[in-house]
Amino acid sequence: MADLQKWDVEDSQFWESEGKRVANRNLWISIPSLLCGFAVWLYWGIITVQMLNLGFPFAKSELFTLAAIAGLTGATLRIPSSFFIRIAGGRNTIFFTTALLMLPAIGAGIALQDKETPLWIFQALAFLSGFGGGNFASSMSNISFFFPKRQQGLALGLNAGLGNFGVTTMQVLIPLVMTFGIFGGEPMILENTSGTLIGKIPAGTESYIHNGGYVWLLLLIPLAFAGWFGMHNIRTEHVSPHIGSPLGAMGKITGMLLIGFLTAAIGLYIILPAPTGLGAPGWAKWPVIAGILFGTVMLMKLIPGDIKPNLQRQFKIFSNKHTWIMSVIYTMTFGSFIGYSAGFALAIKVVFGYQHLLVNGVLTHDTVNANGPSALMYAWMGPFIGALLRPVGGWIADKMGGAKVTQWVSIVMIGSAFGVAYFLQAAYASATPEDFFIPFLVLFLILFAATGIGNGSTFRTIAMVFNKEQTGPVLGWTSAVAAYGAFLIPQLFGEQIKAATPEYALYGFAIFYLVCLAINWWYYLGPKREYDNP
Numbered sequence: 001m002a003d004l005q006k007w008d009v010e011d012s013q014f015w016e017s018e019g020k021r022v023a024n025r026n027l028w029i030s031i032p033s034l035l036c037g038f039a040v041w042l043y044w045g046i047i048t049v050q051m052l053n054l055g056f057p058f059a060k061s062e063l064f065t066l067a068a069i070a071g072l073t074g075a076t077l078r079i080p081s082s083f084f085i086r087i088a089g090g091r092n093t094i095f096f097t098t099a100l101l102m103l104p105a106i107g108a109g110i111a112l113q114d115k116e117t118p119l120w121i122f123q124a125l126a127f128l129s130g131f132g133g134g135n136f137a138s139s140m141s142n143i144s145f146f147f148p149k150r151q152q153g154l155a156l157g158l159n160a161g162l163g164n165f166g167v168t169t170m171q172v173l174i175p176l177v178m179t180f181g182i183f184g185g186e187p188m189i190l191e192n193t194s195g196t197l198i199g200k201i202p203a204g205t206e207s208y209i210h211n212g213g214y215v216w217l218l219l220l221i222p223l224a225f226a227g228w229f230g231m232h233n234i235r236t237e238h239v240s241p242h243i244g245s246p247l248g249a250m251g252k253i254t255g256m257l258l259i260g261f262l263t264a265a266i267g268l269y270i271i272l273p274a275p276t277g278l279g280a281p282g283w284a285k286w287p288v289i290a291g292i293l294f295g296t297v298m299l300m301k302l303i304p305g306d307i308k309p310n311l312q313r314q315f316k317i318f319s320n321k322h323t324w325i326m327s328v329i330y331t332m333t334f335g336s337f338i339g340y341s342a343g344f345a346l347a348i349k350v351v352f353g354y355q356h357l358l359v360n361g362v363l364t365h366d367t368v369n370a371n372g373p374s375a376l377m378y379a380w381m382g383p384f385i386g387a388l389l390r391p392v393g394g395w396i397a398d399k400m401g402g403a404k405v406t407q408w409v410s411i412v413m414i415g416s417a418f419g420v421a422y423f424l425q426a427a428y429a430s431a432t433p434e435d436f437f438i439p440f441l442v443l444f445l446i447l448f449a450a451t452g453i454g455n456g457s458t459f460r461t462i463a464m465v466f467n468k469e470q471t472g473p474v475l476g477w478t479s480a481v482a483a484y485g486a487f488l489i490p491q492l493f494g495e496q497i498k499a500a501t502p503e504y505a506l507y508g509f510a511i512f513y514l515v516c517l518a519i520n521w522w523y524y525l526g527p528k529r530e531y532d533n534p
Contacts, residue, residue, distance in 0.1 A: 002091050007234045009148040022232060023146035026090065027155060029230050031162045033098045033223050034139045038166025039173075040101045040216055041074045041132030042067070042486070045342045046174045047112070047212050049349050049375050054207060055191040056115050060350060064494035065276075067342045069126040069268060071486030072289075074133015076264040078483050079296045080256035081137035082476025087310050088249035089233030089240040090142035096250045097135045099224040101216065104128040108213030113185050123276060130264065132166075133483055134257070137476030139163065144463070144472045145239045153402070153460035156475070157394025160455060164387035167341045171380035172197050177211040185210050195374030238469045242306060252307055259299045267292040282495055289484055314473045322465050322530075323474055325523055326458065327481040329406060332516040333454030335482040336413065336509065337386045339489025340448065345379035347493055351424060351502060352433045352440075363429065363500065371434050378441060385445055386452035393456025401533030402461035403524035409454035410517035414510050416447035421506035428502055461524065464534035 009019045048063040084093045107125045111117045140160060147155040175196040181187065187206035194201040201207075233240050243249050267288045273279040280288070297318075300311055317323045353372040354365050397405045423440040427433035459475065466474050492505045524531055 002231070003089075003233050003235045005235050007145075007236050007239065009146065015148060023155075026146050026231050027143055027159060029223075029226050030094060030139050030143055030159055032219065033094055033227060034135060034159060034163030035166035035169060036098065036101055036216060036219050036223060037132035037135035037139070038163060039132070039170035040104055041070055041129050042167055042338075042342050043108075043170045043174060043212060044070050044126050044129065045345050045490075046171055046376065046379065047108070047209065049345050049379075050175070050178060050194060050207065050209050050212070051112075052349065053190050053192040053194045054115070054188045054209060058119055060346075061494055061498060062119060064343075064346060064490050065272060066122055066126040067346070067490045068487050068494070069123055069272075070129040070133070071339070071342055071488075071490060072268060072271075072292075072484065073127050073130025073261070073264040075130075075480055075483035075485075075487060076267070076292055076296060077130050077134025077257060077260040078137035078476060078480030079293065080260045080300060081134040082141060082473050082480060083300070083311055083314050084138040084253055084256070085141045085145070085472060086240055086314060087243065087252050087307050089235075089243040090145070091227065091231035091233045092243065092246050092249040093138045093253060094142065094231055095224055095227035096253055097131065097138060098220060098227055100131045101135075102220050104131065105213050105216040105220065109183070109210045110213075112210040112213060115188070120276065127261075127265070127268075130261075131257075133486065134260065136160070136163065136483070137479050140459075140479060141472035141476045144475055145234055145468070149463055149468070150398075152463035152471075153394035153398035153456060154391060155394075156459045156463065157391035157456040160459065161387050161390030161394070161452070164337070164383065164390060164452075164455075167383035168380045168387060171345070171376070171383065173215060174212040175376045177215045178207050178209055181208050181211075183208070183211055183214040192368060193370075193374065195376040197377060197380065199377065200374050242310070244306075255303070256300065256307075259303075260296055263292045263296045263299065266295075285488065285491065289488075293481070314470075317466075317470050317473050317477060320466070320470070322523075323477060325519060326462050326465070326474065327478045329461075329516050329520055330455075330458045330478040331482040331485065332410065332413070332513055333406070333451050333458055333482075334479060335485030336489070337383070337448065337451035337455060337485075338483055339485030339487075340444070340451070341383040341386070342486045343490035343493045344382055344444070345375040346490070347497075347502070348373065348375040348379060350497055351427050352437050354433075355431050356428055356433060357431055365428075365500070369433065371432070373434060373437050381441075382445055382448035386448040386455070389449055389452035390455045393453035394460055395456070396453070397457035397460035402457040402459075402464065403520055403531075403533045405457035406454055406461065406520050407517065407525060409450045409457065410513055410520065412450040413447060413454070413513045414517070416443050416450065417506045417510035417513060419443040420447060421503040421510070424506060425501075425503035428497075428500065461534045465531055
């Protein structure tokens with residue numbers, strides 16, 4: 001019952017008679033599973049804010065590294081995850097990868113109950129949170145096989161967009177469940193003002209921070225059962241023809257995930273500061289990420305047995321230049337969305353939660369700002385808007401063409417990034433940074449909205465440019481490259497905040513968006529285009 005031997009959704013009669021029902025069933029199980037993946041992957045951006053409020057003995061820069069570790073690992077795991085569906089089947093993959101999310105969730109619940117828990121344990125748990133980042137590639141690849149090309153913009157937009165709501169769900173749910181002892185355990189006392197969606201929480205209040213990990217088990221356990229009993233493997237030649245037994249499929253997934261963990265660990269060891277890593281200079285992150293991408297693919301090529309020919313068939317995407325073009329363009333949209341989501345809360349806390357005062361001629365950033373906005377009240381808004389508009393972007397792109405929508409999105413992102421940079425600079429040099437918070441927030445929300453619409457339009461372009469066998473792997477690969485934004489953006493924010501020039505990060509992003517604008521126009525809209533507004 002779990003295996004589909006016949007599957008031809010481009011046949012209208014088959015689609016209407018049985019394909020649509022099966023496809024929608026798989027989509028609506030896939031969406032909440034992906035939502036939990038995003039939540040577990042990115043919850044360090046919220047948990048670290050509360051760790052700061054509770055007085056955990058870590059520096060701000062050390063807390064920024066937790067979100068960065070999860071970001072890099074999740075991005076790296078997307079590389080092998082891009083190829084899971086062909087070798088393991090959709091149902092087997094979604095069930096197993098959803099179940100794996102329980103490991104970091106339980107671990108975080110245990111570790112957060114003690115302020116004396118060493119930093120390396122939190123770093124290890126952030127490393128395991130990468131499971132959630134990797135799940136996006138396999139989920140999107142899987143759903144692409146269930147729907148006809150004419151509906152892929154909306155279907156992929158729904159899966160990704162509502163899946164992206166995991167960021168917002170996490171940012172709303174975690175501060176809420178920290179306010180009461182739903183899972184038992186001893187509370188901690190807030191040293192600084194905290195907050196939830198509806199207001200501030202004063203210092204001296206009890207907080208159950210460990211609930212931020214445990215709460216996801218309430219969703220993950222039933223979702224694992226739903227994936228096992230409700231989803232399907234498509235056993236046709238162009239999808240998953242030779243997956244073997246479910247246990248064997250999960251063994252293949254485990255082996256490929258270990259390759260991703262290995263290359264991510266090596267990259268993190270080079271990049272992270274001592275005593276965790278070697279502390280390579282800031283510029284080294286760029287060649288290291290390129291090395292991780294290359295090394296992961298090369299190690300996967302060495303896998304023996306029946307996996308090898310399946311991977312070689314899918315690796316044909318790398319000889320198509322449009323794979324690389326769309327990787328760059330998708331990094332602009334999704335890379336920005338996921339990176340800003342990972343770093344937004346802590347950036348609000350660090351820039352607007354402290355006064356920036358001249359002391360003996362030196363600008364300091366350590367005095368708590370009693371009038372500062374609560375990061376936990378506002379951080380959810382950007383990811384919410386971005387995720388909400390992702391299906392809308394896919395739907396508009398189905399009507400107008402993906403490249404044209406992406407072009408307008410690029411222009412909006414360039415303008416918004418420059419605007420955010422201006423107000424960041426003003427706030428980080430002010431004794432009253434809250435004066436600049438509203439224009440900063442509005443422009444950042446516009447930036448998030450543009451990334452959401454662009455996420456939908458780029459997926460439409462991919463679905464139109466590539467054939468049905470390559471579309472899934474390309475979706476996974478481009479999402480892997482773009483997901484490094486979840487590592488790079490918090491890292492860049494952290495570096496520039498340490499250098500007292502946070503606006504430089506936004507200037508750099510704006511220049512990159514300008515490059516993407518030119519690439520999109522040249523290949524998909526200009527007079528020498530190979531595809532007309534796909």
